[in-house]
Amino acid sequence: MGSREEFEALVREHHPAVLRLCRSLLGHSGEAEDAAQDTFLKAYKALDSFEGRAKAATWLRRIAANTCTDVLRRRARQKQDSLDAIAEKSAPAAEAILAGNDPAMEALERRDFLDWAFAGLPPEYRAILTLRELEGLSYEEIAVEMNCSLDSVKARLRRARAGIAQKLRHFYAPETVTKGREP
Amino acid sequence: MNHESWTERILLLEDAPPDPGLAAHLEACAECRRTLAALRAFGSVLRAEPAAARDPAFVRAVMDRIPEEPAPAAWSAALADWLWAPAYGLAFAGLLMFFALPQRRAALDGDGLLALAADSADEPALSELFGVPEEDL
Numbered sequence: 001m002g003s004r005e006e007f008e009a010l011v012r013e014h015h016p017a018v019l020r021l022c023r024s025l026l027g028h029s030g031e032a033e034d035a036a037q038d039t040f041l042k043a044y045k046a047l048d049s050f051e052g053r054a055k056a057a058t059w060l061r062r063i064a065a066n067t068c069t070d071v072l073r074r075r076a077r078q079k080q081d082s083l084d085a086i087a088e089k090s091a092p093a094a095e096a097i098l099a100g101n102d103p104a105m106e107a108l109e110r111r112d113f114l115d116w117a118f119a120g121l122p123p124e125y126r127a128i129l130t131l132r133e134l135e136g137l138s139y140e141e142i143a144v145e146m147n148c149s150l151d152s153v154k155a156r157l158r159r160a161r162a163g164i165a166q167k168l169r170h171f172y173a174p175e176t177v178t179k180g181r182e183p
Numbered sequence: 184m185n186h187e188s189w190t191e192r193i194l195l196l197e198d199a200p201p202d203p204g205l206a207a208h209l210e211a212c213a214e215c216r217r218t219l220a221a222l223r224a225f226g227s228v229l230r231a232e233p234a235a236a237r238d239p240a241f242v243r244a245v246m247d248r249i250p251e252e253p254a255p256a257a258w259s260a261a262l263a264d265w266l267w268a269p270a271y272g273l274a275f276a277g278l279l280m281f282f283a284l285p286q287r288r289a290a291l292d293g294d295g296l297l298a299l300a301a302d303s304a305d306e307p308a309l310s311e312l313f314g315v316p317e318e319d320l
Binding site: 004007008011012015016017019020023024033036037040041044110113114117129130132133134139154157158161162164165168169171172 | 190191193194195198216217218220221222224225226228229230231232233234235236237238241242244245246248249251
């Protein structure tokens with residue numbers, strides 16, 4: 001690989017998946033589009049280091065996850081003060097969102113809800129949980145993509161879920177949860 | 184097994200094989216059912232991200248940010264060689280002088296100079312060469 005035409009073919013083939021991951025991590029915003037573009041630019045600059053051992057999709061997903069994690073870190077620093085406002089706005093909507101009563105959920109609502117749910121957790125946890133839930137990656141695949149150990153993936157997934165469960169479980173009154181079935 | 188241990192198993196339940204022990208516990212424990220319900224609902228929200236459509240404008244935007252054609256490597260190498268050629272020449276000349284001058288100096292010193300004098304002593308006089316008296320020269 002190396003020519004401009006070949007790279008354009010790669011962008012054409014993989015941009016929907018990269019965009020979806022970026023939107024899932026950053027919401028439907030200009031930030032997600034920028035992160036997706038940056039992902040391909042970084043990939044172009046690093047073409048020489050792409051050894052072909054990994055699939056192009058895996059390689060691009062890794063770059064996208066890292067790019068988005070950097071954006072989330074920046075966002076967390078900048079928006080620390082407004083997290084409370086997001087919480088106030090999102091918490092009332094959470095019940096409806098979690099109950100699945102709002103299938104046409106606005107993208108902004110969904111982003112705010114996820115920001116609120118993930119607030120206080122390191123951005124890497126969000127990336128790892130998203131790679132697990134959205135992309136369906138195995139622990140091993142996540143470890144490769146996030147450049148960390150298998151134990152670290154398990155620990156972060158467990159902590160991310162614990163933090164989120166702590167935040168969300170009070171939306172479920174015990175009597176409303178059907179035994180052995182999803183809500 | 185205490186409640187925290189069951190919670191730990193719930194947190195990784197979706198990634199693990201079916202757990203009959205946990206299933207039995209969930210039947211009896213409303214708190215754990217709440218935790219599991221919340222996690223499953225949250226997973227559904229995460230997975231609700233719709234697939235992105237192919238977008239030619241996005242592809243164009245990416246390609247617009249990529250330099251038209253990078254300088255081919257062969258050209259760069261040739262250019263670099265050309266730029267360095269004078270430097271290589273100077274360095275070679277310096278090396279030649281470094282090695283050649285001391286030998287020349289040695290030839291002009293000591294025995295070398297005497298040898299030169301001896302050589303000149305053996306040479307025929309100019310008057311002999313031209314067949315004229317010395318005083319005429």
